Amino acid sequence: MQIVLKDFTKTFDGNTVIDRMNLTVRDGEMLALLGPSGCGKSTTLFAICGIHRVNGGQILFGERDVSNMPSQQRNVGVVFQNYALYPHMSVFDNIAFPLKVRNDSKADIARDVRTIAELTHIAELLGRRPGQLSGGQQQRVALARALVRKPDVLLLDEPLANLDAKLRLEMRSEIRRIQLETGITAILVTHDQVEAMSMCDRIAIMKGGQILQIDAPKDMYHNPRTSFVAGFLGNPPISFLDGRTMDGRFLDEGTGVTLPLPAGVTVANGTGLTVGIRPEHFGHAGDVPVRGKVVFAETQGRENLYDVALPNGALLRSVQPARDDVRPGDEVSWQLNSAAALFFTEDGRRL
Amino acid sequence: MTRNFANWPIVLVLLIISTPIIIMYAFLVIDTVTTSPPGSAIPNGFTLSHWRFLIDPTATGDVWRPTLTTILFTASIVVIVLGISSTAGYALSRLNMPFRRYFLAVVLVMHAFPLVTLIIGVFLVLQFVGLYNTLTGVVLVKAGLMLPFGIWIMKGFYDTVPWEIEMAGVQDGASRFTVWRKLILPQVKPGLFALALFAAIDAWGEYMLPRILAPSADFEVLSIYLNTVSDPDSTTYNFNLFKSVGLFYTLPILALYAIFRDRLMNIFGGGTKG
Numbered sequence: 001m002q003i004v005l006k007d008f009t010k011t012f013d014g015n016t017v018i019d020r021m022n023l024t025v026r027d028g029e030m031l032a033l034l035g036p037s038g039c040g041k042s043t044t045l046f047a048i049c050g051i052h053r054v055n056g057g058q059i060l061f062g063e064r065d066v067s068n069m070p071s072q073q074r075n076v077g078v079v080f081q082n083y084a085l086y087p088h089m090s091v092f093d094n095i096a097f098p099l100k101v102r103n104d105s106k107a108d109i110a111r112d113v114r115t116i117a118e119l120t121h122i123a124e125l126l127g128r129r130p131g132q133l134s135g136g137q138q139q140r141v142a143l144a145r146a147l148v149r150k151p152d153v154l155l156l157d158e159p160l161a162n163l164d165a166k167l168r169l170e171m172r173s174e175i176r177r178i179q180l181e182t183g184i185t186a187i188l189v190t191h192d193q194v195e196a197m198s199m200c201d202r203i204a205i206m207k208g209g210q211i212l213q214i215d216a217p218k219d220m221y222h223n224p225r226t227s228f229v230a231g232f233l234g235n236p237p238i239s240f241l242d243g244r245t246m247d248g249r250f251l252d253e254g255t256g257v258t259l260p261l262p263a264g265v266t267v268a269n270g271t272g273l274t275v276g277i278r279p280e281h282f283g284h285a286g287d288v289p290v291r292g293k294v295v296f297a298e299t300q301g302r303e304n305l306y307d308v309a310l311p312n313g314a315l316l317r318s319v320q321p322a323r324d325d326v327r328p329g330d331e332v333s334w335q336l337n338s339a340a341a342l343f344f345t346e347d348g349r350r351l
Numbered sequence: 352m353t354r355n356f357a358n359w360p361i362v363l364v365l366l367i368i369s370t371p372i373i374i375m376y377a378f379l380v381i382d383t384v385t386t387s388p389p390g391s392a393i394p395n396g397f398t399l400s401h402w403r404f405l406i407d408p409t410a411t412g413d414v415w416r417p418t419l420t421t422i423l424f425t426a427s428i429v430v431i432v433l434g435i436s437s438t439a440g441y442a443l444s445r446l447n448m449p450f451r452r453y454f455l456a457v458v459l460v461m462h463a464f465p466l467v468t469l470i471i472g473v474f475l476v477l478q479f480v481g482l483y484n485t486l487t488g489v490v491l492v493k494a495g496l497m498l499p500f501g502i503w504i505m506k507g508f509y510d511t512v513p514w515e516i517e518m519a520g521v522q523d524g525a526s527r528f529t530v531w532r533k534l535i536l537p538q539v540k541p542g543l544f545a546l547a548l549f550a551a552i553d554a555w556g557e558y559m560l561p562r563i564l565a566p567s568a569d570f571e572v573l574s575i576y577l578n579t580v581s582d583p584d585s586t587t588y589n590f591n592l593f594k595s596v597g598l599f600y601t602l603p604i605l606a607l608y609a610i611f612r613d614r615l616m617n618i619f620g621g622g623t624k625g
């Protein structure tokens with residue numbers, strides 16, 4: 001089911017947290033709401049499921065306006081960050097609760113619970129209490145409970161935040177598998193870009209209650225619309241150099257780095273610009289040599305990360321296949337791939 | 352539990368300190384089934400005659416009517432206190448009602464007033480509504496006096512139940528009432544148990560209120576009954592008989608403790624651990 005937020009506004013005690021947000025989630029898609037802490041991700045999610053009342057605008061599920069509908073009638077499945085399982089009930093009863101509330105017959109309940117338990121791989125845990133489950137298993141139970149009555153929408157609020165690194169990896173693909181198998185429209189709130197990029201069809205990057213850009217992970221990464229988006233996606237993060245235009249080229253006076261501007265762009269001489277260089281575009285094949293001193297090196301097994309300080313103190317990051325000929329303190333001259341450089345105006349918009 | 356020190360010295364010390372109390376309790380029990388020569392504390396014969404009050408109304412007057420009255424008295428108070436505390440505590444803990452803070456403060460302050468400072472006001476109110484000298488009146492007053500404590504205890508227990516559980520229930524399609532009944536209430540059960548126990552013990556031992564607010568009523572609770580029995584000027588006065596009635600009066604409380612000891616211990620172990 002398609003979800004549309006139209007001019008959605010949310011105010012807490014006279015303090016506007018979200019001002020006229022517009023968002024469309026396509027039918028069957030998994031969308032990530034990604035942004036720094038406090039930007040209004042959870043607020044948006046809770047408005048969609050009805051925990052928060054909207055102060056302005058509309059929320060549409062398909063053609064249906066649910067803005068003023070109580071949670072119980074919205075048919076939304078929610079997975080909370082701490083799972084919110086009912087501790088006094090068995091796993092079976094937890095999953096069956098939404099069906100019992102609906103007064104389904106015993107046979108139907110047993111069948112539906114079993115089906116969903118098999119989908120989420122917890123069929124052998126049905127007799128246990130939540131307290132007797134591991135974090136990953138609790139997560140599966142929470143998913144099963146959210147999905148058992150076939151909701152129109154599945155909302156996940158930082159579902160992986162409480163898991164350790166290995167489980168997180170496993171549950172990432174599990175949640176995605178379950179979402180694809182059920183074909184449900186899902187919204188995932190996270191502040192982990194890797195999660196957002198690996199699990200979702202599209203990412204909406206939020207900041208200060210606004211959606212800055214909404215795109216497929218790959219497009220978002222290669223084509224950020226602002227320097228904030230460019231800085232938010234990518235690990236290790238992109239590095240920025242400040243400079244100005246000079247005769248149709250970008251010049252960083254402090255370091256002497258000159259780069260050609262992207263084709264078809266004309267900017268007045270002397271305009272201040274910021275250029276963003278992703279670490280994979282520095283230190284490999286390229287067309288612009290940049291001299292600097294390695295100030296930090298870190299090996300991650302397959303790859304090494306380097307921070308290179310340019311003469312004026314600016315930092316460029318580089319990620320390269322593992323090598324041990326470069327140490328902190330070494331002077332290097334590495335190639336920068338100017339074709340992949342991203343140019344931004346001083347107020348952060350992409351050229 | 353792992354033990355990294357011997358605990359017999361502690362047990363011994365505790366035992367020595369409590370010796371007077373233990374002896375006192377022992378004699379309370381022993382004296383009810385023995386006879387002893389005048390002027391001596393050492394029993395010299397076994398008898399059940401001190402317990403004859405259970406079947407023989409001429410010994411001290413009928414004991415069963417006050418017992419039933421006390422049970423009714425206690426049960427009504429427990430029901431009222433539990434009913435109101437469990438709902439009011441929830442409201443104070445969760446609902447965003449106006450004057451919530453103010454109300455909480457008032458509840459706390461009310462708890463601080465000793466009974467005697469309120470008794471004249473209570474007396475006037477009862478007189479006015481026509482409940483003076485009635486069991487209902489005493490029950491209402493006693494329950495009312497316990498409520499601030501009960502509401503606070505229950506609010507504290509509700510505060511520990513995560514907010515998300517409630518929201519999850521609402522998302523699952525349950526009404527607010529079902530959520531409270533099926534999801535929240537089971538998690539504050541230890542609190543309800545403790546409160547019920549405290550209220551029961553408190554009500555069972557109540558003496559002042561029936562005495563003051565229903566002095567000439569036709570009902571009698573056990574505490575009042577015991578007081579009559581202990582009157583040394585009465586013709587039926589017998590110290591061992593008095594002790595037997597006292598023990599009879601205490602037994603239900605001891606039984607409650609014995610039965611619910613595990614539940615009480617559970618309170619601080621975290622009731623939500625499943």
Ligand SMILES: Nc1ncnc2c1ncn2[C@@H]1O[C@H](COP(=O)(O)OP(=O)(O)OP(=O)(O)O)[C@@H](O)[C@H]1O
Nearest residue numbers: 012013017035036037038039040041042043044191
């Ligand atoms: N119930 C509330 N009352 C008042 N302000 C609130 C309330 N809930 C959220 N806010 C405010 O709204 C803003 C957005 O909060 P929200 O919880 O949506 O952030 P978030 O993006 O989910 O952050 P995080 O990643 O830390 O969870 C914050 O500034 C927060 O202080």
Ligand SMILES: [Mg+2]
Nearest residue numbers: 041042043157
């Ligand atoms: Mg949040």
